[in-house]
Amino acid sequence: MSGSLSLPVREDVLAAGLRPRPNAFTRARRVIRLYPNILVGSVLLGLVVIAAVFANLLMTHSPTLQAPSDRLLPPSLDHFFGTDGQGRDVYSRMIKGSQLSLIVGVGVSVITAVAGGLIGLVAGFMPRFDGPIMRVMDGLMAFPSIILAIGIMAVRGAAVSNVIIALTVVNVPRMARVVRAVTISTKEMQYVEAAQSVGISTPRLLLRHVLPNCLSPMIVQTSFVFAEAVLGEATLSFLGAGAPPDVPSWGGMLSESRIFLRNAAWTMLAPGAALTLTVFALNLLGDGIRDLLDPRLRNR
């Protein structure tokens, strides 16, 4: 009799509970097997980080030294990816360009996460500010993002810091929306009410109790903002509205390569491939992290 009433025993669940907690290495291996996107994305991104950090060791020539006698040399052992229209080594410029991409990517995603997170928390938690804040965000989102970024660059002038500002302004509204949505649903939860009833201050409540709930969507959003920022920097540089011309940038290199398409196509190969690979890695990583944090979305 008792047998028919008892729930079926899931042997695998039981076994998992009895097994000793796997060590970090085993767990990491399991994550990688379940989420290959994360592995491939991190390896590719790791290559870019290595290129940026050890740029001085990896470069074979000066990335900015012009050598008119070496103009448009095809790839060779001396110049792995050839030389550009001003005799500069394309390989070394590609390595150096990774620094700008990563600086802009990290800068934009960190500032966007902090600013967008705060705006979203305040808008979601305090209905008084919700309307005005979100209308301003709507206004910012009413511009096609690249046009807004170009406009800001036109006002502020060519500088790396301005590229970061322009791309941050473009991305903050989306981050704020994500955080606001989670905050609004978290606000209704009982533990938040409990915290309020014991008289906790609002900033403390937001940062200690509401924010942790927003973290996973924020992390996912940040990885996509990173990709957007790298792409945005290259786009601005390509249009001549990005970093100053003397800073090696993948987008700038591609812009210069346009006129040599017929006779020196190699000038566009390396920077374009590097850029595509970086964005690809970041998108893979973003997809992987999203699946990891919300397994319901796996295989979607």
Place this chain on the structure above:
Amino acid sequence: MLAFIIRRCLTTIPVMLLVATGVFLLLKLTPGDPVGVILGPDASEDRRAALRDQLGLNDPLLQQYGRWLWDAAHGDLGDSLFLDRPVLTAIGQRAQPTLMLTAIAVVVTVLIGFPAGIIAAQNRGGWVDIGTMALAMIGISIPTFWLGLNLILIFGVKLRWLPVAGYKPLSAGVWESLQYLILPGITLGAAQAALLARMTRSMMLDVLNQDYVRTARAKGLIERRVVYAHALRNAMLPLINIVGLAVAALLGGAVVTEQIFNIPGVGRLLIQAIGRRDVPLVQGTVLVTAGIYVLVNLVVDIVCAALDPRVRQS
């Protein structure tokens, strides 16, 4: 429905007001004196003062702001500093290439995105699915300008199938005009097609798991009818929204594509205007683009509401 349309239209007013304010501030924050740009560095102080007076630059900021809003609301965006014609006329003269380019890119997006997503969803987990999604991932990651340069290199320079760059107006003949827009259209549409393919697949998987799809299968419908008549119809709703967003994104993306292919559209006009510090033209172009963007979003919302009563009520 009418109530929804009216309510939705009203919400665009504050947004457009904010956009116009933003564009006005853009002008005010731009370094450099518009008077200096118009008259050149050698003009006498008297002439500068006279022109400044004439342009109303000595008035209080609020008054200038009010005038700008008033004029913009009446369709007067001022005159271009370099082109010697009203900003709106200058934009109108450049509109055709941009609209054509965007239209072709929308066609590319829809023709590739929908079928790819549906096929991937039908073959979930199989090689077709993995291959399609890998391609979509690359499509999202590849920068438009690099894709464009590669297409020019392959189809323009090496194979010589299509023109490398430039534009012929529609009046020169449909094919004559179209062949200049095929590569740009693919370039511009690729990323949105990839995005749409991913969303379509995800929506289809959602819908294919629903009970009514199982019922349709259980009553013996052929798979094609299950997928196209039952599942796709329900998956379409959110996807129409995505297509609308894609149209808006394509309008913005046209700036880059026009630059790659030397297409004389609104995007290139904007870049040239920035290069020459032609402030009214920059202002006008940004305002018109943002206005179209807001309009597209409005239309998308109304279409969605017309198709789905649930949207109307919320």
